[in-house]
Amino acid sequence: MPLKKIFLLLLFAGAVLCSSPAHADKSTAAIQAPERAPAGSTIPIRIVVTHSGNNILHYTQWVRVTVNGTEVARWDFS
Numbered sequence: 001m002p003l004k005k006i007f008l009l010l011l012f013a014g015a016v017l018c019s020s021p022a023h024a025d026k027s028t029a030a031i032q033a034p035e036r037a038p039a040g041s042t043i044p045i046r047i048v049v050t051h052s053g054n055n056i057l058h059y060t061q062w063v064r065v066t067v068n069g070t071e072v073a074r075w076d077f078s
Contacts, residue, residue, distance in 0.1 A: 027051040027060040 032046040051060045065073040 025051065025053050027063075029063065 028050050030048045030050075032048070034043050037043045045065065047063060047065065049060055049063050054060070060077055062077065063075045064071050
């Protein structure tokens with residue numbers, strides 16, 4: 001069998017074996033906080049971030065909380 005055919009066969013086999021369904025969803029954030037709070041008070045905020053398609057190349061990199069345009073918290077993931 002010529003070398004070119006062997007190369008093409010191996011290339012095709014590698015593409016088939018390495019392929020998987022492309023599933024790249026976006027991160028989803030659910031925010032849990034009191035509906036009302038007195039002005040200037042401190043309130044607890046819970047943020048739940050989910051991402052079902054995590055892998056080494058596609059993942060949630062960071063989450064930040066902004067209040068009135070000012071960043072008040074940030075988490076960086078690796």
